[in-house]
Amino acid sequence: MRAEPLDAETIVSATEEVLRRHGPDKTTVLDVARVLGVSHGSVYRHFPSKAALREAVIRRWLDRVREELAAAVRDPGLTPSERLRALLTAMFTQKWAKADNDPELFATFRVLATEHSSVSSAHVADLLAQIRAIVEDGIAVGDFAPGDPEVTARAILDATSRFHNPAHAAEWRSPGTAAEAEAVIALILNGIRAR
Amino acid sequence: MRAEPLDAETIVSATEEVLRRHGPDKTTVLDVARVLGVSHGSVYRHFPSKAALREAVIRRWLDRVREELAAAVRDPGLTPSERLRALLTAMFTQKWAKADNDPELFATFRVLATEHSSVSSAHVADLLAQIRAIVEDGIAVGDFAPGDPEVTARAILDATSRFHNPAHAAEWRSPGTAAEAEAVIALILNGIRAR
DNA sequence: AAACTGACAAAAATTGAAATCTGTCATCCC
DNA sequence: GGGATGACAGATTTCAATTTTTGTCAGTTT
Incomplete structure (x- = not known):
């Protein structure tokens, strides 16, 4: 009752x-x-099924993640390079913190995310759009080399998989991770910079 | 008998x-x-144990993989950029072919590789050394920007995880994979090139 | 004597019967 | 009537009994 x-x-x-x-x-x-x-x-x-209920959970969780990320990057007056660095850094540290603070909960959400891959795909598409917006901006301003922003955004997300994809969560505990992430970010920023 | x-x-x-x-x-x-x-x-x-036997299997398998890779890259008269591209491409296509031809066998070796992580680590160290050699060469010749070759090699391996790490094997079946790998390689080569 | 066998104890995997869970729906309650 | 209930069939999970496997070693074979 x-x-x-x-x-x-x-x-x-x-x-x-x-x-x-x-x-x-x-x-x-x-x-x-x-x-x-x-x-x-x-x-x-x-809810029509247990699966639908679990999907609602992972959808809400990823919504919150997106919200947190947006808040972390909602900072004015940065150059496109600085904004890209801030976005990537925020993506990494957010995930690393969650995986570190409560590994079991993180594993649980990893199971749900795998179970409902379409929800995860939508989340990835959202991240991609955020990166793409920065890349377009950078090209427009002349900071970044010209090119297809969609392809470049995807390449940036792919090149940083090791640091944000939950499949790599076990590696994040290794102490060198932050430095390695920094090296990859530097490589990427160098790679897209206009010459 | x-x-x-x-x-x-x-x-x-x-x-x-x-x-x-x-x-x-x-x-x-x-x-x-x-x-x-x-x-x-x-x-x-x-063999002292079943584990030791399985370890011998994965060790021999990775030895063969290394041998195949060395054969694919044993090509004279290429610039460091070309050699790096060849090495990365060979790494990807080799793994993709194995995962595609016999997914169950690939899954089996993935289990063994996880089980005996020290063997896998040694394999990764070997790949890292190969990349590092090319990077050192490129810096010496003046094609690549100066920097710590160890850090750069690691960044290159990390940035390409999505295309060679077996944890991502499921994604390799997607048709856009080759193009995405090409975009990441282009980004990396741009990133390390001397200005 | 070097290589192999097979009986054995402890550990791990398999099995199948019992318990629990999922999803539906006729019925009840406000 | 809109919302909740709980009995029910079929699917899935649990758990304990049984079987199989691992690793050792005293004894056998060549």
């Missing part, structure tokens, strides 16, 4: 909590319903 | 065959002994 009427948002929050506590393998719809104090049938009124 | 005396090399070959047929999870020392027509005790005369 609940005072408030049950809504999708509340269910997603409860699911996140159960995932945090029990991990992706041991999280059941019954557990979620128990946390909410309702029957599991009620959960199925708002 | 066997005519020839049993040696380590023969055992490793038999293990490779069993791994190829049954995969890493279902490969037992008993299976290997059966293929050889000996008792499993004989296998333990040559």
Whole structure:
């Protein structure tokens, strides 16, 4: 029995909590319903399946990640080079911090992200668009060498995979990581600079 | 009963065959002994443990990979830029072909490589040394901008992870991969070129 | 005597019966 | 009537009993 009427948002929050506590393998719809104090049938009124519920969780999580990233880069009066460096650095440190602070939660979200690859793809497309905007700007201003901004943005994202793709999370604990990331950023900035 | 005396090399070959047929999870020392027509005790005369046997397999596999790569790049009279491009391209196409031709075998060796990370690390160190040699040459000749060759070599390997690290094997099937690799190579070559 | 075998204990994997979970829906409650 | 419930069938997971495998070594074979 609940005072408030049950809504999708509340269910997603409860699911996140159960995932945090029990991990992706041991999280059941019954557990979620128990946390909410309702029957599991009620959960199925708002989500057609367990998979849809999990997808809603990963979607919200990636939305938050995007928001955090936007906030970190929302800084005026930087050159395109500086903005690109800031964006990449923010992307890395954000992920590294999450993976380091709560490895199990990070692993959980990695499972969900793999499970719902279309949501992850959309997230990647968003990152790509942000990089592309900076690249277009840099070319327009004459700081960056001319070229297809879409291709360049993709190349930048690909070249930095080692530092932001969760598949590499285990390597991030190695102490040289920050210096290696710095070297790759320097290489990239040199590579796109106008001559 | 066997005519020839049993040696380590023969055992490793038999293990490779069993791994190829049954995969890493279902490969037992008993299976290997059966293929050889000996008792499993004989296998333990040559290898102290199942882990050591598997390590010998992955070590030999990576040795072959290194040999193939060396053969692909053993080409005289190229500029450092051309040699670097050739090395990277060879690294990519070699791995892509293996992953594409026999995905299950590739997955098997991925398991072994993860299991025996020190062997993989040595392989990476070897690749790094090859890149470094080219970078040093390029700096000496004046084609590449001055800098620490060790750091630069590492940055090049890191920046191309997406195209050679087996953790990304699933992405290699996507049709745009070759073009994306080409864009990253172009970015890198631009980045290290002397101004 | 050098190489191999196979019995053995401890560890790990497999199996299958029982318990739990997913998703549906007829029914109930406000 | 809109929202919630819980019984139910089929799918999936769990857990303990059983089988298989690993690694050793005393004894056998050549």
